[in-house]
Amino acid sequence: MRLKRLLAMVGGALVALIAAMAVSYVSDQRAGEKTLMAPTPTAAVVARGAYLARLGDCAACHSVPARPAFSGGLRMRTPIGAIYTTNITPDVSNGIGRFTLTDFDRALRFGVAKGHTLYPAMPYTSYYNTTPADVAALYAYFKYAVPASSVPNRATDIVFALSMRWPLTFWRWLFAPKPSPFAAAPGMTNEVAKGAYFAEGLGHCGECHTPRGIFLQARAATGADGPTYLSGAVIENYFAPSLRSDGPGTLGEWSADEVTQFLLTGGNTRGIAFGSMTDVITHSTQYMTSEDALATAKYLKTLGFPGATPQPSFVYDATEHRALKNGDASKPGAMLYLNNCAACHRPDGMGYERVFPRLSGNPIVQARNPLSVVSIVLEGSRTPRTGASPAQFTMPGFAWRLSDQDVADVVNFVRTSWGNHASAATADAVRRTRSYAAPE
Amino acid sequence: MADRKKPVDAVIIGYGWTGVIMAKALTDAGLSVVALERGPALDTSPDFEYPRIADELKYGVRGDLWQPLARETVTVRHTVNDVAVPYRQYGSFIFGNGVGGAGVHWNGMVWRVSPEDLRFRSHIEQRYGKSLIPKDMTIQDYPVTFEELEPHFDHFEKVCGVSGLAGNLRGHIRAGGNPFEGARGDEYPTAPLPPIYFGQLFEKATAELGYKAFPLPAANSSVAYTNPYGVRLGPCNLCGFCERFGCFLYSKASPQTTILPILADRKNLEVRTGAYVTKILRDKTRAMAAGVSYIDENGREVEQPADLVVLSAFQLHNVRLLLLSGIGTPYDPVSGEGVVGKNYAYQMSSGTGVFFSEDVEINPFVGAGAAGKRAIDELNSDHYDHAHLGFIGGSLILAGGTGGRPIDQMMLPPGTPAWGTGWKAAVRKHYRHSAPIGTLGSVMSYRDRYLSLDPTYTDAHGLPLLRITFDWHDNETRMAAYTAAKIEEIVRAMKPEKQATMLIRPGDHYDVRFYQSTHTTGGAIMGSNPSNSVVNRYSQSWDLPNLFVYGACAFPQNFGGAPTGLLAALAYFSAAKIRDTYLRSPGPLVQV
Structure with a gap:
């Protein structure tokens, strides 16, 4: 009897499988x-x-x-x-x-x-x-x-x-969304519609910046799908930041012109591309016409929590700079920051415009997930080389000289200094990131 | 049998400052270009990354970025009757190695010569009569004027993001700058870096004595800066790691930080590293260069045919390659005939250590290379009356060290024990409270100071080494003594605890064991006709009109300052003429 039931089950599964394959x-x-x-x-x-x-x-x-x-x-x-x-x-x-x-x-x-x-x-x-x-x-x-x-x-x-x-x-x-040519949402200007067409479509921003479900499906495909769209997601060893205007750690404080400049050159006064975005800039967005880049930027600027009150602007806090200047490195991570980071990013966390990114008020540094900062500290980062910005700046990796705890400390130092407010990274999270980044 | 490569429009020998300048100019003009560099590829990342580059032992003492002398060096002797011996350990001067050349490890001092430096013989003769110049002194005028070079000095300063303050802007003398400089067409591209503390003390003391101190122009941008090619540089933070190091901060100008980024994707440019050029080839008529022969990194002999040959290696290497290739007549010090190797000169340097009490915080590790330094130009060139001094020429005077490197630049008063507790106590007492005042003094050229192939010693490939015949003449030691006495007055005005002067005195011989400067000059000098020079005003060989030679080898004598500004300006001056005239109708650009 048992055998019979087993055979029936296997047989049933096979039929279902063959049917599924046939349907496919x-x-x-x-x-x-x-x-x-x-x-x-x-x-x-x-x-x-x-x-x-x-x-x-x-x-x-x-x-x-x-x-x-x-x-x-x-x-x-x-x-x-x-x-x-x-x-x-x-x-x-x-x-x-x-x-x-x-x-x-x-x-x-x-x-x-x-x-x-x-x-x-x-x-x-x-x-x-x-x-x-x-x-x-x-x-x-x-x-x-x-x-x-x-x-x-x-x-x-x-x-x-x-x-x-x-x-x-x-x-x-x-x-997968049902294929259909782009149609502007009611009320969109022609310019914003053009930006939406690129950002949601060929530009495929959502593939990295929209979170995925357990079947690896993007949880939103367009701006009309609600606040999940482009709200930031882990992609490989980085956290692709939110492109929405939803407060600290998002693009909320970038103007449309600054987003445009970023797309066309790989950087602006507030930040420089990192991770796989450098490839996107190098191979793709630097070639956009400035009109198309601006349209895309203007579209992104329409994304925010509906009805959410605008977040207060970032306020610089000089406490850490004063302390470092006075030789006080008592805050955890401060000495590591001085020894490894301050030569380029400066004790005031302001960096050098379009050379070494400022860390204070930087949405990447303050992103809700510290993964990108951890990865950049471990592996370093290289800015894109573009026609408009031929100099390529490289931050060296520090994996060879900083322990997991060191990385966590220095990441937490930059995430909580000069007016930054962001959650803590743990040594354990650093360890996982480090092992992911190690060659397979 | 040599591997023969596909012919190209131009081949460049040596990929340092002038090689890279010419690579840009020639590829801009649409030529297909191959650049040959004997050393390795080098770039800010990974080669100069922080914090690994900040390692004095590795780079400052052991010289990881320098040419390995075991493969090729020079030999040195004092007089024509001596047997020269090889320069086996680095001392007096340093050879770069790899992409960027000496432009990687330099101090970043971009100096314009004084206008009279370019016509020094005529100037001295006009002002003092012919008798002031000794018979054996073979100085001569450049065949190009300051006014002709001015736009090219200006362009190079903009490429480098040089920080400084104009002292003579289109004829207007301006407070705070160098009043002796030739009229500038434009202000420096970036503002001066803040003075190091010792620079401030120097400024005060020199002002009391009536000098006009000014910020030493530094190829270290003072702000984040974008040069005319769109290349962005970072600002200098006075970290102390210029001289002997690559800059991790993208701040000190080098070919890597200023020009190479825009050449990275040029389809008409190929850079071959590990390519050791052994000969410039001639065509069948022997009147034109036909390309070069080199040994590649696998030891294979390769021929690279080209219509245009750019010789842009280091000064000494350029002269050696001309001699190895049999181009031009080698100079003979006995007859005074011949030109290749003629008028080798160097730099007369001295230093006065200034030791303050322990409440004066000098912190010598703040400031690097030229950055943050202050200087005076009153005692340079012919800025003062030489009628009764017994010498001509002068020195640029600079306040501050080049980085306070603890191994190499631990300045201690004379009489300090060389090791042990006494030494340690002196280090503790003086390191943070002392600084030097240095000089970069002119060196005239002489009939018996020259470059030739060594009859005894060869390089790793069996080719003769270059031989330097050089020693000090009284003109230079007298000038140094005069300058040192003036510096001692300035130092006394600073009221230090102690001071001590290191000086080359009359009768002292040239000693290669101590670093003095890498400002070696001459040997393939420029001049008005083939009998007095190797190249014409456009750096074009008198012998082979499709051969151009760049670098400090063109200087007929050396001035008080640093060579890079002038050799870059001469390269840009030549590049403009090649673009506007030579490429349209190749041939001699100066008729005699």
Whole structure:
């Protein structure tokens, strides 16, 4: 009897599995628009496509140094193993040379290519709002302007069973926004709408800055989804800060012009890009037109808690500076700060404008999660090199000379000095960050 | 069989200040350029990162950023009758190594010569008559004027973010600056750094004696600054680690902090490090350079053909490569004929230690290189009457050390024990309460002071080393003694507990064991015609019109100051002429 019941259960599970796989297969085959007609690829269309490819930052993942552009091969860590980005040059055998516009649109906005659902590392969950004209422009660019390269694609490092793709179909059903061209919300100005289109769509800000649920789905896709959107999230070893105007540790105190300057140059008087944002600046946002960058900034500035009272402006507090100047390093972390940080960031925490970021009133330093500060202290940071800002400044890592407790102390010192108010980091959290950052 | 590379428009030998200046100029003009650097690639990160760079033993004493002398050095002798011996340990001067060259470890002093320094022979002859210049003194005028170079001094200062205060702005003498400087077209790009405490004491004492002290121009920006190329520099915090160190603060100007960032992505520029150039090649006509031959980092011989050759290594190395390549006639001190190696000169330095009581907090570790120093120019050049002094030339006088390095710059009064309890007690008593007043004095050129290939010693590849024949002449020791006496007056006005002067006196010989300065000059000097010089006013070789030679090797004699400002201005002056004239119609830029 027992055996019979077991067989029935296994059999039932198998049938369900086969049914799920079949459903996935059919869904993946049917995804996308029926048949799109590719417009004539004029020079203007190709140029628009090249610009959009910059905005979408396709190169960040699909290009790796010292290899042909867009030939793929970037290793991306996922919870179940590493995956590698694919060749998206117009090569017929290894690239997307055989893709029709419909195939291209299906991959870009629907997350389905070559008959299966893509890992959502491909941000089709953001690109879904791209307009048909812009999809066609991107297609024209990749088809006619990108040189073909025959670099073969690399299989994932994910072990069998976990490497089956059909569950991705269900993930897509459950979590991916339904593809539809961007439509401005009522009341949006044209300029803000343009910014929203980039930020929510090709710019895919939400992929890093919006928190994810337990199935790694973004918990909001657009500003209309409420206060979770772009409210800050842990991404690898950094905390991508909130881009909302929700108080200390958010972009609330940056003006639209300052956000624009940051997008175009990688820094402004208040901060300098770090972590994977340096790649975003280097490969993508520095190439935005200043109008598009300003539109994006203005859109971001519309995001805040509805009805929330504006937070009081940051107020500088000279207590720590006075103490350090008078030789009083009694506050925990103060001596570490003097010995390791003050040469560049200065005893007053003011740094040097657009060289070494100021720490007082800095939203990153005061972010609700200290992860980024901990990571930067451990690993150092390098500013992006852009056309507008060719000098590249590097902060060295201090992992080799500071213990976990030292890092926690100095991080807490900067998070609570010169008017900063932020929660404490623990030595244990530093230890976890350090082991994550260590080579696999 | 040498590996022959694809021909390029221009090849650059040596990737320090002048090499990088020319790399920018030539790639701006659209040329394909290969830069060859014998040392390693170096950059602020990771090579000069804080706090590892702040290590006096590693960098200041053992010289991790310097050229390894075991592979190649120079030999030195005092007279033409001596046998020269190799300079096996660093002392008198220091060679840079790697990208940035000596521009990595320099003190950051950007000095403009006085206008009369560029026409020193004519100036002296006009003012005092021909008899004041001894027969064996072979000084000559530069073939270029201060006014012609002024825009290029100005540009280099802007590239570096030099901090300073104009003393002569378009002919108006301004309080607080150097009243002896030539008329400037513009103010310094950044304001002077705050004076170190000893600089303040010096300012007060010199004012009492009627001198006009001014902030020493420093290639250390005083504020966060963006140079004309869009490159941002950080402000100097007077950390003490300029001389012998790379700057961790992106503040001291070096090729890395000023120009290299904009060359990073140039498609028409390739930099090959570990490339040791052994010869400048000629074409079949022997009238043109054809490229260079070098040994790469794997020991392979490589030929790099090029239409234009830029020789921009260190002064001594430039002269050696010309001699090794057989370009131009080597100088012969007996006949006085020939030009390559002629007019080697150096710097006359002295120092007066000033020891205060323990309630005067000098803190010598505050201030670095040129940063925060104060100087006077009254006793320099021909700013005072030399008619009856028995010498010509003078010294720039500087207040303060270059960083208060505890191993190398522990200044103690004469008579202090060299070790043990007595030494320790003296260190405790004096380190924080003492400072030097230093000089950078001119050195004239002489018939018997020159550079040649050594007949005995070779480098790691079997090629002859360069030989320096140099000793002090009375003109310089008299000048130094005169200057030292004036400095002692200034020191007395500061009312210290003690003072002690280190001075090269008449009869003293050149001693390579002690650091004096890396301001070695001459050997491939510029002049008005091929019989008196190696290059013309545009740094172009008289022999091979597609060879340009840059650096302090062009100086016909040395002035009181530091060479980098002038050698950079000469490079920019040349670069403008190459861009505007040479590239359109290559050929000699000066007809004789």
